[in-house]
Amino acid sequence: MPKPSAQVTAADISRMAGVTRATVSNWRRRHEDFPAPAGGTDASPLYDLQAVRAWLRARGHVAAATPAEELRTVLRLHSGDSAATRALPLVLAAARRDKDALTALTELPDADLATRAGGAVAELSGTVPGADAVRYQPGDADLLRALLRCVRDDGGQSALDVLAERELDDSAASGAYQTPEPLSDLMARLLAPATDPYPSRVFDPACGSATTLVAAARLGATHLYGQDVLSVQAQRSAVRLALAAPDADVAVRDGDSLRADAFPGLTVDGVLCAPPYGVRDWGHDELAYDPRWAYGLPPRAESELAWVQHVLHHLEPGALAVLLLPPAPAARPSGRRVRAELLRGGALRAVIALPPGAAAPLHIGLHLWVLQRPEPDGGGGRGSVLFVDTAEEPAGNRRGTGSVDWDRLTGTALTHWRAFAEDPSGFVSVPGTAHAVPVIDLIDDVTDLTPARHVRAAGPAASPADIARQTRELYGRLTESVKSLAASGGHGDWRPAGDQLRSWRTATVSDLTRGAALTLHQTVPAGGRGKRVAELPKEYAGRPVLTGQDVATGTPASGELDTPMSAYAVAEPGDVILPRVLSSYRGVAARVADERDAGHVLGPTLFLLRPDPDRLDPWFLAGFLSAEENISSASTLGTSVRLTPGHLRVPLLPLEEQRRYGEAFRRLHDLRAAARRAAELAAEAVDLTALGLTSGALLPPEAP
Template sequence: MSETTPLVTAAEISRLAGVTRATVSNWRRRHANFPAASGGSESRPLFDLTEVQRWLDAHGVEAAETPSARLRTLLRTHVLPGQVPRLIVSLPELLETESAAVELADMPPAVGAAIRALAMDSGPRAVLDVLSERGLEEGPTTGVYSTPIPIARLMVELVLAAGVTPESILDPACGGGTLLAEAVGTGAHAYYGQDVLPVQAERTAVLVGLLAPAAEVAVHTGDSLFDDGFAGLQVDAVLTNPPYGQRDWGSEDLALDPRWEYGPPPRSESELAWVQHSLAHLRPGGVAVLLLPPAMAMRTSGRRIRAALLRAGALRSVIALPPGAAQPMHIGLQLWVLRRPDPALPVPDEVWLADCSLLAGVERGRIDWELLTNAVVDAWRGFEEGVPGSAVIDDAATPVRVMDLLDDEVDLTPARYVRAALDAAGLADTARLAQVQLAERVDELVSVTSQLGDWQRIDSTTWRTATLADLAAGGALRRLQAQPLPEERSTGEDAGRPVLEARDVVTGTEPTGVLGEQSRLSTQLIELNDVLVPRIAGSRSESVRARVAGKSDVGAVVGPQLMVLRTEPARLDPWFLAGFVGSPENSHATMGTTIRNDPTRIRIPLLPLAQQQRYGAAFRHLHDLRVTARRAADSVTELAGLLGTGLTAGALEPPNTPGSEEPKPQRGRK
């Protein structure tokens, strides 16, 4: 292609400037001198990179020329989407080349050099991500979602917990290869994949080949339902996240397909075609785990096939994930675990149903995947091994008899059954403890509120101020934040340290992250009285914008999107600083929502230390008030949830409060 000036999209400008896509849109609307589009379309304009960089420089926005940004720019300028599959196939050879200037037909050497630079900085997987972005730009990928790594890991663990150590694994709708890549840890010797998009198929083949160089890897391009690239193949395990809601999947053309052992899938039930396709590729006793929409468990059109799967013992479990676990984020997807029946074994008479939305560690918008995975896998293993009691998780998971599911609806929604299996005595005891805890939280809130004292009105005050940059230059504070480690360095002995994340500060919790052995996060440790400033937004109930590190934070690693301000205590009170940095008029500057998103520009009043400490004490008290109120609100939510569940599931009955007693019979008048 021609050596033209590089063109970039609005999304690439946002990555270059370190701001959101919405910010770039605001710049275009509000600044008449923002560079005009130099190409593209009205819905997807392209901008001259040189002009954009000049504009950013003129407005004080520092452009970050990262290896990934550099590669994206070169791909946009010199590589057509249709050329990307060939580039992906060439990746192993490019990474083995000693010279950074790799020769590629029809492409300048700079493309190969940028690929190698990104691979050295972030690894081959990052290169594949960037290449795939370009390759998919002109493809019809609407409605096809990637599998989040935590869910992929859970799916692999479910296979292993079922007693299967797979030698061969298939993903018939492999996408970018996340599931097969996570399955490499099982030690399988053969990995098979298929995807309708050439870019995804090539990406999967290269990724798995790099991760498991000694294994057999075969990935085909094509629609697995119409053109099965592995006809007749039987494997030990199938892992897949198939497309949802396909209306033209071929129900009429494939009506007599031998794969439909449990019944022809209706036109509106493409997911049941994927379920039976997966079962057809399993050896007897093999296990499949599919990520599916929740409507699969209840649609009227699919009840006959669901019943047939249950009667044959092919469907072993339905596990409902909490909303927000994967795209689409507003619904809770389900994991279906299937096993190909072995004629030599009796047909099981129970299935295992789980509703993860009520597990410990699952909150609105936040999931502790380690807790969830351990709980689900342990209980699922107990069910498969027939260990009494170990398959039950109170209010979340239970074995259910197949005969109890075979009614007119064959509704397999887990919530219908796990709540019916509640331990009434255990729930009542838990509710009593929650009630006591709520009373304690209310007492704490009353105590903190009573200590607020009298607040006096003062006339308007004009303070002299200094920016954080000025205070840092004068030695009053230092600014710290997470930095990526170079490729040649690792966390080493720091692996396992707690990580304080921005979300922990927003929600007022202790460090929840853990530094992994392969983490490339620099190990800058938090010290007592550091000022912690999250660079993300929270909801109205999550109003903590900055706080001071306490004992539980000391020694934790500074997490991503968290800014740490370390003060000189003889000159700057930490709670005074936290109060002003976290004020509503300053918080926008810490989150990068406007052009003036440099937190070092935040202005702090210049007050004597004694006066700072007065303000600092007030800010600390307000922080304690927020945290105490949040704890009380959490206790209310927990107690109300327990009592509501007990009432609706028939495990608890209402108390005899005044006015609720049974009416007494009245004597008639003589």
């Protein structure tokens, strides 16, 4: 019997055809032969994928789909046969060939293509775990061609992200979650507290999708080791590392790191790890006499403390490790003895609390443990442990579930950790945020390592008079901000466009770039595409850096360059700036650079589009580029949502009409900025007033 076809939504069809959802709705109404719903509901119908593809093909619309979208669509037709897993090694094999060779492969007959693809993958048997067992059949030809075209046109990472959507889901049952890229970057940067060369050899014994190792490679690691209990994760990590760090020595193995360590004699310069947690069957009984338990046998319910000691076992003396852990191991009674021994032995250097939403599960505030293997002649423990609490973000910086001000969080964590690492005894505590606690004060009947317990003991440092003055000033600024918000919301009479939605011809950003209507720029980290450089050029030293958070909040450039780049993008007035990695498919706030941004360097997570002012209005461009449907059709979902700017579409309108739209988008931008300022001031005023009342610095107003 023929295999049943997958089903798609109207939004899926719009991405497949490269049109808006409104266009799909018009097709449904105007064309009697448009496929009838095959499932779903009246409000959210589902359509047979094969029927939709045939209908689009008959009208020439399939060619409008991006290569990534075409690969995504073909994978749906192969659901249930592990197609994405079998295709993983082919991504690397294809990425090592030039575009002409890939084009030639796609033109082969089905049987020849399957044979050639299988031979290419077999060459990777020593690089990608399980590659020698992969086989392709002539029936896989449509999948193979779609993957080769995606690698050829969009790159290997884009194809890898699409495959990940099908095969690698987060699993709350196993405690295995993807580590977001900003968090992986923070973990990697914590390995180098000073200006010393970055650790050369870095290991992740629960490497997952390899985001931590990729982050380490960007910073200078040249020998990368990984292991994961899931074979598909190990395969994906091997492919991703080979794509991201082609000059590095990479070794990735599959298997259970605790029960079957694939690198038993390996010691490295740094370890990054986000191990699975909540696992009771981790090998407690069979590993009872394992030499790794230098700080005590981890209790049966404390698999996290087994990972802590496994990581320490793989470190060179004096080397650091950073682990992402849930909050329970910091305080659970069953782990008190192991925690106490870690403190006595000087193995625990810092615990950093993250806000809920930093990583899945999003409702829990996770912890980063910074560990260090003691030197053989170190003389025992260290004097103190650093606790940092980043969990309390200003309310105005929260932008939905899982949204975190990563620039602020990273700056807070790195600043305090580096200051502590340089001079532990001279560290100056910041009430409510960071505090260095003597080890002797930590070891008690509880040995609680929860940062909030240690950093929130101090009250406000200011006097009651200062608190009262600051409160009055804040409420005054809030009043002015509310007036500005009301004025911003009073502009414009938004008229209907007619009886039906307005439609227009569009062009992609790639088309506009080829036609010289705009140019696309990006800052590229050293080790990515382009040449490698050893030091920061003098012309860029000290320049402010625009970050993703600056663009999202409309604030001035807040970053700085601390590592050399292969290429630098510098903002000019009229440039349109977009993020490269998104928190969701929802529309984003594009930034139109002004005089204040002139000369600032773009961070590597941003794209810069420079329009020809005689052909494109920048505010018009920013408004349409950041529309939700546009972003959705030009993005791929892997461990995060990645924007492909060349696929974004722009209406082709006369310049005068563009300027009318541009003025409207500018007004909306001003309204959003005014609302954000008012919300931030309101939250700050409420927090300061509450602190003043509860600390005894302020008195309630007298009754009228």
